[in-house]
Amino acid sequence: MTSPIDAPPHETPVLIVGAGPVGLTLALDLARRNVPCLLVDQSEGPRFLPKMERCNARSMEIFRRLGLAEKIKAAGYPGTATMDIKVVTNLSDPPLLHLRYPTGDQQRQQIAFSRDGSQPLEAFQVISQYTLEPLLRAEVAATKSITARYGWQLMSFVQDDQGVSAVLQDLQGAQHEVRSRYLVGCDGGRSTVRKALDIPLEGKGNLAEATQVFFRSENLLERVPAGPARHYYFADEHSSGIVGQDDLKHFFFSTRLPPDADLKAALLAAVGVDIDVQIIAVSTWRQHLLLAKRYRDGNVFLAGDACHLVIPLGGLGMNTGVGDATDLAWKLAATLKGWGGPALLDSYEADRRPVGARNVAASTYATAGLREWRSHVKPGIRNDDEEGRRIRATVADKARRLQRRTHEMASAELGYRYTSSVVASEPSTPADTDNKLVYVPSAAPGFRLPHVWLDEGEALHDLLGLGYSLLRLGEEAPSAEPLVAAFSAAGVPLDVLDIGSERAREVYGRALVLVRPDLHVAWRGDVAPADAAALVRQVTGGGG
Template sequence: MHDRPNAASDKAVSNMVKTSVLVVGGGPVGLTLAMDLATRGIATTVVETRAAREPPSVKCNHISSRSMEIFRRLGLAQKLRDAGLPADYPNDCSYRTTATGIELSRILIPCRRDRYTATGGPDTGWPTAEPPHRINQIYMEPVLFAHAAAIDGLQILNRTAFEAFSEVEEGIVATVRNLDTGAAFQIHADFIVGCDGARSLVRKAIDANLQGTPIIQRVQSTYICAPALLGLMDRPAWMTLSLNPRRCGTVVAIDGREKWLIHNHLNREDETFESVDRDASIRAILGVGPDFEYEILSKEDWFGRRLVADRFRKGRAFICGDAAHLWMPYAGYGMNAGIADATNLAWLLAAYLQGWANIAILDAYEAERLPITEQVSRFAMEMAGKVLSQRRTVPDAIEQPGPEGDAVRKQVGQAAYDLNVQQYCCAGLNFGYFYDRSPIIAYDGAEHPGFTMANFTPSSTPGCRLPFAKLPDGRPVYDALGPGYTLLRYDPDVAVASLADAMRTKGVPFAVVDVPGDQAQPPGGRKLILARTDQHVAWRGDAIPGDPAPLVSKLIGRAHQLASASA
């Protein structure tokens, strides 16, 4: 997926590769973490078992708005927007009796050509400069790889398998193996991060255990090439969901022409994957006869789960993404939650490795991310239960012609729309979550506003996402955030020099951005809001504390270390 030679073959067994952070796994989560670290000047090495340019499986189909904000900061947003489905292909979600049958309802989502300009409908008006983007992982990942390969200080070792690691006084030593030569060699790093998926070896190495519900749904997934299918659809969509008494399933447009991913949601009475006729199920979902031709490109049988690790860290080892949490892919938030993990951890690691934060700042990763992934997974599980119930109760009359069938279809279509619009247009899940138990956030006693999958209340309460706004020059406020902490000043008469001096004395990257008085203040009405590089509010007030040193100590983890030592 990139032109850089496989450095693993150049490092003999007797040599040790040295790096600051070793990332195990070169999927979207691992690459995001590596890029974020490298752009902050942290030497990073990624080990990935696949060969360069070897495509991933057709799994993830959606980049959330919050993830697109991260990719904007990394210089990737437009590159990703330019990839995926044809520019004018409808990104809608269509509920039908079959993929080629009667439409029951449709959730309108702008095509990528209109993503920045569309108004009206449930998936526009997002409080961000980067709305969501529908793209399959087979198109997304090569963009990430190519971008990552061009970053100085970032090394990707393809065809290299992680085997084990041990923690030593000055860092970790990992054993990896070149899969082409069979040669094992070692990598010495300050930290190791497992982004190595559901079967994570790093998770097992740190004795983290997945807890929750191991099986919620069984799914047969089949990636097919069917050139004639698009012509049988009177109104194509990015995602077509079939609801009929025989087989309920989901058909995802991959290239907008001939390639499709079909999820067959097994019925309760289906005893095993093997007992279900894959071909018959596909035809029932598509609504086609035995003469319809298609080619199976790949297939996978999998379980929908709700599992969250009981720890995300042990010493100098961390886990992110599917290594840390697995749940049903409702609201498209599996990969996207992992990307949020990655950007949270990246700036914390960089803060310590650059020398301006105490090592105790790293405690914030698990304190912040574990509660969020637990909460998000429960959102997904609740949605899964409702969707499964809907699929299991499709009326027999849904395909019946005439007024009775029309009435049934109207009722089922409206119910499908009302239930699912919240997961396909999930502003609350993107923007509503907050960190309420972080050791490096200065809370002020204000209650964090609640959120649902679909809705949230913007807030400047410490721990919340900094509310979206545009600066006078038209830039989104997030574009003005620096690599450490940025103070937004809504009243130019408020003195901030004492905080600036205290920050710079500790070497903390710090900037002040004046927001003119005619700009709308974020909810909360404070004159000063201190934002972190990851867009979360760290502190707010109407004046700098008389002695800003305790605040700075908290922000860089020093206060947490002292409190832990005295406990």
């Protein structure tokens, strides 16, 4: 809330530095688990600039558990609006390639009829960051256990075995000492927290620089002969693109032209017809494919862009950070409440850093595809002659195969697997393959529990609580009493759900499935484990 911080020092279980979507999500997830926190950000408010513009299916499932999915859908891109992608030479010319994708409403209809676990519970939602952040900030403001301070910045911190002492500076220049058990840096690619810990970024940085023009147009989608699309990729010498934002009136134009060029003229030339244009902002951004060497140092953690930087193709930046937030939230809560053991917080890096590496690789894969087909763009591509037609045909053929990499990342979004020490091993567990596009549902330990509709029309995901959940599946599910007793003896929260659905039993592959608080499978079997107490110690990191 907005009351002054108690002086000195203020104490809080968790200090979160950075109030972008990742920090806000972490704060809200902690609050849901009854863990108070202090959230600070050096910016007084969100900037009206496009950054991310897509909450993927996994992020939307996470927001659903926070009670926010419907609000995000209502604030975002209309469910009836086009999701199509077009490769063009100019918006006054016929598209070279038209990739058709279902609208948001059509995706939700597909989900409603799916019964094999292959669909997520929520469709992805296009929503601009400048729309999402105020929505999340409003939720934070209404949550009593979150103390938010905007316009405050982290000046320094030191840690010991018992926690972290930080110095914050407010808008008036006054400094405040804060003592927390844990500190989480969600402060972006230039993370103050990461730099203070001297944690290096590994990979490839400064790969390219682009100019981004944020503009408003009332009639672009209605006037262009190429027809409406959510994203236009230009086969031109400047590697241009136009991406629609959530209200269908704002767009950003990306180009390799320098920021001091006549960008309005370049935009109008790319459009090729007369439209109204109001340029709001011009900025430059650099492309990186980087991963922090470590996600943790003692009682300090990194999440979001502070520990992974990707090229936006594939939409894996913020969404990877939301996954970081929900993984870290339940592990912090479990540790603070006393039932999480010492290995549980260690498993945050062990779980999430491989996902970060996987998504850097997926972004690399999508970027390589885009660059490959664009390498076939030659002067004369718009000419109405044999050479022009040949160039256009080659570009279209290459883009038809390679551009899909950017827009069909279902496996990267849903198919990753955790293999840390707090996940039970299973001899038949499938490998986490390099497949980035096709999602193959699996309930083997470490994977996200596939979404299944029950016979009553309820989503099984919606029945799972804040602690562990033990699913007894099928009409003749075995007894799980030894496991239930072991959880009870250890003081670890466990809900037992008797699910009579044979379809769920078939999708999940076993009669008993133990699900973590983040909806990833911890263990499964057809009978209770021989040493139930040992399993409880393992999945809680030695806790209980």
